[in-house]
Amino acid sequence: MSGSWIQQIPTLPLEPGVYIFYGKNDEVLYVGKSKCLRKRVKNYADLKGDSRPFIPHLHEEAHRLEFLVTDTEKEALLLENQLIVKLNPKYNILFRQDTTYISIKITIKHPFPRLMLTRQVKKDGALYFGPYTSGKALRETLHFIKSFFRIRTCSNSEFKRRKRACLLYQIDRCTAPCVGKVSEKEYKKKVEDLVRFLQGKNRIILDELEKKMARASEKLDFERAIKYRDQIKALEATLEKQKVLSLDQKDYDVVAIFQKDGKAAIQMLFIRGGKLLTSHAKLVTSWEKPETLLGSFLKHYYLSNVYIPQE
Template identity: 40%
Template sequence: MQDVDLKKFPTAPGVYLMRGADQAVLYVGKAKNLRSRLRSYFSAAGDGRSQIRFLMNRVQGVETIVTDTEKEALILENTLIKKYRPRYNINLRDDKTYVSVRLDPREEFPALQVVRRVRRDGALYFGPFSSAGAVRETLKEIYRIFPLRHYPMETCRRRGRPCLFFQIGQCSAPCHGKISSERYRELVKGVVALLSGRESEVLGQLHQRMQDAAAQMRYEEAARLRDQIRAIEQTVERQKVVAAAGGDQDVVGLHREGGEVEIAVLFVRQGKLIGRRSYPVDWRLDEGELLSGFLQQFYGRDIFIPEQVLLPFLPPDAETLGDWLGERKGKKVAVLAPLRGEKLALVEMAASNAREAYRERGSRREAREGVLEEIRQRLHLARLPRRMECFDISNVQGSLSVGSMVVFSDGEPDKAEYRHFRIRTVTGADDFASLGEVLGRRLKRGLEEGLLPDLILIDGGKGQLGAVVAVLEELGLAGRLDVAGIAKSRVLANVRGKAVERSEERFFLPGRKNPVLLRQGSPALFMLERLRDEAHRFAITHHRKLRGKATLHSALEEVPGVGPTRRKALLRHFGSLKKVREAPLEELQAMPGLPGGVAEAIFEYFRREGVE
């Protein structure tokens, strides 16, 4: 796209969409002045960024959307990136949110919840934690020190006695009146202080209570308080203080080599480093756009936003980013690029983490390159299988058929690219036809978007492979894409029919009569088996979800007066469909918001013979 009349572009703030062939969106960007920003792309002299050529060689047209303010442009840019997922915008492969701990102090007996979304709902949130395992370890220690309840009050009150956690001292059983609300509030205050990093405050209170209990000769209580103090002190010892001033901060470090960038984020809460996350990014545009795009994606989810975000440098739209983050948090957020002192030391620490993560990823990448090369040679592929896609079909006696596609990029799962397919044109359990439909839809879209796999792996033998080859020939892709079928190992019996052994996995290739066998235990075999198993897991998980919805629909929506909203309310109140089915009439009638006539109809429906 060479001849462009830049005067036709507005000088107002807004968003621009760069489109390629077939009007596919390649890149979405924002600007305070659209004409000035686009001039940097289209000027004959260029702006010194040779990497712009990688994008501009594919651009066929530019569309602009004007906004009133730069912040509105940022929000719109974020929305359009989520909608179109452009190839040249930042794509964080690990886009799942972190786990946090939620506590709502407005409840009579607050409980701790592990959540992945941080909402502005008046509750307190602590974290983030880098893994669910880290949360479990933290909560295990907290329940030993401060025994808050574990389960919903309604569930526990239906039990005849307190649960096992009460018996082992990790729950105070407010559901059965074993603790007063005032005493429970003291436990909650201790939990909040501990999770907020105010251990010294908690230790001071516990020391005073221990001394008072000992002075009044309540030695068992004093011993229990002593054990709590020791548990907290051991927990604190494992944490590293990195900022004397305290406070909540996210610290971003960046390391770049060529077109590869590693971004590391350190989570500092109340002056303590509690976790780290790193992200590999393929990026060829300038670092200002890189950092701005990363922050938008990172904080565009429902996650905790700290009071300060420390950066290695300020992107051009730093002020707008700060306003946007403050709006999402509900209070002011400072976006800073420190030049001296402890904050600069934190940014340098984050950069060191990014550099180390890049080095570790490089060694892992080299190892994966060797595995991919082995796969290429053993399966006689035309190219290195950098993008491998595996497809699987799941159904139960031909009903609710679904297909799954999982993607490995450079040997690692690329979960943002996973897809589900509802089978539309096939009736009954015809896996070959279902596979043909799924592949046809996937490859047609790939041709339009210019994104095709290097290797298609099918869970099956010659029959499934034949269905794939037929689709490739129909679309004119035969010979352009590599394809293989992986057949599960067979159980073989000896001549007496008693002793059994398992054969090796077999790989079928087009035009080859005998299957290929990979060395047992080889990294290449492990990677391909992992790809196949991931496709199977992904299909089964989605199919179970559809089955559950179908079962729920057939079981409750046939009852007069029960619609989607009331169905959800019943499940929330009773906990499961099984408990709704088994509930006595009195319990159904006692449910808030459920009319007596509907309660009777539900009770009668599930008591009919043959209703499951």
């Protein structure tokens, strides 16, 4: 054991920041953060003060210590996460972004909102729905949305320079607002229905379609009535695939962890509008306590610019 890092402790600042333990040949062993660097690092010198299984190994292998002071504890948290991903320390739990979390984004501030996919949730006034970890579930949802709601997916620059309707309009996958094929009022109604669908408020949409089908039949407009009937069938077929887990129609992320013999499994359920949207499982190697492991996972996940639900 090298005692050089222990000799550094009295000189460490009483400020928030990030500390990095190095082993032989400058191998990065561990990255941590604290609201008080000196007090936190001092705990590592006392083997009795920290019961985490890897601490004796860290204590034995550490040769030197580096630290970075931050203005706030929040900045330390963000920096710690960045350094763990960048340096891949031996004793940190590294949750790599091997699974892409994709959300559906609707740019509602635009007069004719766009439907798009994104990996980041930003505070830009848009509406976000997700995350989708299953490519199959996302493809099925997008296929239905494009055929049923026909919301544009083109970029704003392409929307502005369009002179003729694109192929998506020809195959009935877009209403072509770029060339005036649909009014702003009618398009807005389609966007509102899409938002209801993604929020799980599908009974409202079904009721409206059934009323439209009945009115079309009364007017002997059977072609339009058949169109509404087919839309109702398509929506009902999509809804049958969704599992209802909550009647309050709220958004939840449910996280569970099981750990044994240095291995841990983390399971996440993404519930949106009371229905199970998708799930994701993660397997990691860790001797951390379950509560520490879970805290590290949640910190990493929610620092990745994802949608944070009500609960």
